[in-house]
Amino acid sequence: MTNYVALSIVLFLVAISLIVAIYSRRWSRTTTEFYVAGRKISWVQNSLALTGDYLSAASFLGVAGAIAVVGIDRAWDGIGYFGGYIVLLVLLAVPLRKIGKFTAPEALTTRFTGNRSIRFSAMFSVILISTFYIIPQFIGAGALLQLLLGWPYVSSVLVIGVIVISYVAIGGMRATTYNQIIQGVILWMAMALILILTVTQFYGGSFSAILENAGMAVPPQLASILLAEPYPIWSDLTAGEAVAHVSEKLTGQPDGLTPGVFATGWMNTMALAVGLVFGTAGLPHVLIRYFTVEKPKDARTSTLGVLFLVGTFYMMATFVGLAAMYLLYPDLMGYFLAGEASIAQNMAVPLLGQMVGGDIMLGVAIGGAFCAILSTVAGLLITIGTSVTHDFYKEVINPDADDKRQVMVAKLSIVAAGVIAVIFAIGLADQNVSYLVTLAFGIAASVFFPVLFLSVWWAKYTSQGALATILTGIFLSSIFVIARLYGMDDLMGIPVLVNPALYSLPAALIAGTVVSLLTEDVGDVENFMSLAHGPELEE
Amino acid sequence: MPAIAATKKAIDLAILMDAVVYVTTVPERTPLTILEQMGEQVEDSRYTGQMADGPEVAREYGLLNDVEVRELPMGAGPIVGSILKAAEEIQPDMIVLGNSGRGGWERLTLGSVAEGVMRHSPFPVTMTKGWDKDELGDLLAIAKGLIRPSMDFTREAKVGRIPVSELNLGRRLAVSFLALLTFLIPYFGLGILNTFYPEIAMTVVFGSFTIAILWIMALFPLGMLTGLGFHRIASAYD
Numbered sequence: 001m002t003n004y005v006a007l008s009i010v011l012f013l014v015a016i017s018l019i020v021a022i023y024s025r026r027w028s029r030t031t032t033e034f035y036v037a038g039r040k041i042s043w044v045q046n047s048l049a050l051t052g053d054y055l056s057a058a059s060f061l062g063v064a065g066a067i068a069v070v071g072i073d074r075a076w077d078g079i080g081y082f083g084g085y086i087v088l089l090v091l092l093a094v095p096l097r098k099i100g101k102f103t104a105p106e107a108l109t110t111r112f113t114g115n116r117s118i119r120f121s122a123m124f125s126v127i128l129i130s131t132f133y134i135i136p137q138f139i140g141a142g143a144l145l146q147l148l149l150g151w152p153y154v155s156s157v158l159v160i161g162v163i164v165i166s167y168v169a170i171g172g173m174r175a176t177t178y179n180q181i182i183q184g185v186i187l188w189m190a191m192a193l194i195l196i197l198t199v200t201q202f203y204g205g206s207f208s209a210i211l212e213n214a215g216m217a218v219p220p221q222l223a224s225i226l227l228a229e230p231y232p233i234w235s236d237l238t239a240g241e242a243v244a245h246v247s248e249k250l251t252g253q254p255d256g257l258t259p260g261v262f263a264t265g266w267m268n269t270m271a272l273a274v275g276l277v278f279g280t281a282g283l284p285h286v287l288i289r290y291f292t293v294e295k296p297k298d299a300r301t302s303t304l305g306v307l308f309l310v311g312t313f314y315m316m317a318t319f320v321g322l323a324a325m326y327l328l329y330p331d332l333m334g335y336f337l338a339g340e341a342s343i344a345q346n347m348a349v350p351l352l353g354q355m356v357g358g359d360i361m362l363g364v365a366i367g368g369a370f371c372a373i374l375s376t377v378a379g380l381l382i383t384i385g386t387s388v389t390h391d392f393y394k395e396v397i398n399p400d401a402d403d404k405r406q407v408m409v410a411k412l413s414i415v416a417a418g419v420i421a422v423i424f425a426i427g428l429a430d431q432n433v434s435y436l437v438t439l440a441f442g443i444a445a446s447v448f449f450p451v452l453f454l455s456v457w458w459a460k461y462t463s464q465g466a467l468a469t470i471l472t473g474i475f476l477s478s479i480f481v482i483a484r485l486y487g488m489d490d491l492m493g494i495p496v497l498v499n500p501a502l503y504s505l506p507a508a509l510i511a512g513t514v515v516s517l518l519t520e521d522v523g524d525v526e527n528f529m530s531l532a533h534g535p536e537l538e539e
Numbered sequence: 540m541p542a543i544a545a546t547k548k549a550i551d552l553a554i555l556m557d558a559v560v561y562v563t564t565v566p567e568r569t570p571l572t573i574l575e576q577m578g579e580q581v582e583d584s585r586y587t588g589q590m591a592d593g594p595e596v597a598r599e600y601g602l603l604n605d606v607e608v609r610e611l612p613m614g615a616g617p618i619v620g621s622i623l624k625a626a627e628e629i630q631p632d633m634i635v636l637g638n639s640g641r642g643g644w645e646r647l648t649l650g651s652v653a654e655g656v657m658r659h660s661p662f663p664v665t666m667t668k669g670w671d672k673d674e675l676g677d678l679l680a681i682a683k684g685l686i687r688p689s690m691d692f693t694r695e696a697k698v699g700r701i702p703v704s705e706l707n708l709g710r711r712l713a714v715s716f717l718a719l720l721t722f723l724i725p726y727f728g729l730g731i732l733n734t735f736y737p738e739i740a741m742t743v744v745f746g747s748f749t750i751a752i753l754w755i756m757a758l759f760p761l762g763m764l765t766g767l768g769f770h771r772i773a774s775a776y777d
Contacts, residue, residue, distance in 0.1 A: 072752065072755070073733075079729070079755060079759075082758075082762060083722060083723075083726055083758070085762075085766075086718075086719065086722045089766055090718045090769050091719070094773070098698070208747045208748060209747070211748060211752060212747035215747055257741065257747075257749055258741065259733035259737055259740050259741075260733055260737060265734060266731070266735065270727070270730055273726065273727055273730050277723070277726060297774070300769075303766065304763075304770055307766045308763055311760075311763055403577045407574070410574055459703045459708065526703055529701075529706055529708070530698050530699065531698055534698035534699060534700075534701045534706065535699075
């Protein structure tokens with residue numbers, strides 16, 4: 001079952017990304033040209049690194065994959081992932097860079113000096129959000145290996161987990177940033193190539209034709225639930241025949257262009273929209289990148305670069321997903337009804353790649369996805385490692401730890417978090433990876449977004465208020481995520497929505513505000529606000 | 540260690556030539572995260588043995604040998620470029636560098652700064668190769684007493700202390716919110732359209748493009764323009 005052509009292309013692409021990354025790191029140290037160009041390209045580099053970091057399995061496989069099985073309603077994921085950067089840009093990017101600390105928890109204790117309750121609860125949130133974000137990456141990687149090598153899902157996840165964790169713990173700790181830059185470029189181009197080949201080969205260059213076809217199909221995930229036996233042999237049917245067969249049996253059902261299929265009702269739609277758009281500004285691995293840009297102004301220009309890169313990426317992914325729904329209709333129905341939901345949910349992009357460009361494009365698609373997964377997991381694990389060493393180990397256990405010891409502690413925590421994520425990935429195999437990521441966004445939107453927003457913009461915010469925000473956000477969002485994953489419809493009479501943020505974000509903001517009005521410890525507010533908002537002195 | 544070997548060489552040469560020695564260290568500035576930088580530091584110190592306060596060591600050794608040592612304070616930046624730029628300013632007779640003796644993987648990934656300077660420098664370059672611990676004994680003794688504190692990786696901005704009331708937080712926040720609403724109103728508007736007016740959302744405008752699809756596709760360029768507009772306004776505050 002092993003597909004050697006595709007496998008070699010995957011290995012080639014991943015190797016290229018690593019080699020180019022190594023070379024560019026070296027080049028940046030040993031050339032003079034870099035100095036001249038350095039100032040100009042630093043924000044380009046940073047936006048590419050951010051893009052590589054940000055576009056994960058969820059974006060590369062999940063967004064188009066979800067649209068292919070549910071329809072246009074899942075375009076929300078892409079719009080929300082994109083829109084989140086606007087929230088980050090206008091509210092937090094420059095202040096965070098100016099505060100210039102290592103981690104988001106440390107940025108908070110720059111204002112609430114020495115407050116360990118805030119620091120630890122924030123560190124715990126970093127670990128929780130980042131680990132939860134890694135799980136879908138491993139699910140995507142497991143499904144990819146299943147497709148590429150024909151291995152069982154569990155062993156696929158175990159193998160890829162070991163590879164990725166050792167890559168970060170052993171080699172990737174240095175210069176992961178440079179890998180992310182290259183991987184950002186590769187996965188953007190892979191998506192563009194698949195879209196161009198699809199629209200020229202099957203749709204005569206017309207995007208309207210993609211929509212027309214998707215408008216005829218009952219979304220496969222819905223159809224697979226509603227359709228009564230006996231089923232036709234899907235592999236014998238063409239796309240058109242399969243779509244027609246299902247539409248005939250299931251009249252009056254939504255099609256690929258019907259809104260509201262996934263997030264039913266206004267509460268679900270708004271919950272998803274809120275969780276996504278405020279989630280990015282609360283993701284620890286995104287925030288950590290803002291501490292690395294050269295100048296405060298670069299924080300804004302980098303974000304503009306990201307907006308352009310991820311915006312165009314999601315526009316392409318939307319059309320790839322809609323095209324895949326129709327073109328892969330027999331395949332997707334077949335996988336769902338054969339109980340292989342993990343492939344049906346997440347593999348539309350590679351399968352479409354294979355359809356339009358044979359094994360070579362299958363390899364390009366899987367290679368692009370591996371790049372997305374490697375760069376994102378590396379960013380997440382490094383974020384966890386930094387937070388554990390810097391916010392906990394060096395703060396409490398061993399304040400005199402030298403760099404060497406800190407790096408070792410970071411590596412240990414990276415391995416621990418990676419192993420936990422692998423275990424959960426095995427348990428959550430059949431979920432769409434983008435959906436799981438939207439849940440991580442929901443938690444981030446309820447913890448770091450409100451606490452950073454209030455700290456940076458409200459002089460009367462108090463340390464007790466900040467703690468109330470973090471605890472309320474993390475508690476409410478976590479229990480609603482768990483309830484959702486257990487399939488509960490309501491929790492003590494409150495409906496469980498597709499995303500927790502509609503409840504937990506306002507609750508966290510209100511808790512922080514009310515507690516702050518009742519308490520007085522505003523922290524080192526003058527210093528902190530001058531730092532975050534004051535005009536910069538010339539160096 | 541290579542830096543110490545180079546210091547020794549430079550000062551020995553200065554004794555012969557009756558010259559002044561300029562010393563400098565360049566903190567490298569890259570878009571790397573703190574942990575990555577620490578990782579590189581650890582690798583570096585494996586070759587150099589320890590992290591000493593270089594310029595101080597040179598100054599003390601210079602005092603012992605009656606050689607004037609001046610420190611060139613240098614901002615962070617790309618290492619090779621910074622060294623050459625400093626050289627252009629002081630027009631030295633010679634640049635002395637230590638070769639790290641990195642090999643294999645380290646050399647492949649990190650390259651060699653000494654090599655970079657040699658290749659691009661308009662001035663004569665002397666590069667020390669390897670080192671003999673006994674020969675460097677006196678300098679090493681000085682270096683052991685002058686261990687540099689752990690690197691500070693923070694990038695706190697340099698700002699003056701200003702009372703909160705003078706920061707115009709309210710006005711700034713208003714500008715930010717205005718920019719945010721430019722995007723968020725149509726963003727949440729899509730949700731309202733889809734849930735409350737599905738027929739309108741499904742209305743075909745041209746080809747097979749429905750209002751909902753066009754709305755989705757318009758949100759992306761709208762977001763990019765919002766970002767650009769905000770950047771222009773915010774730049775006025777910098």
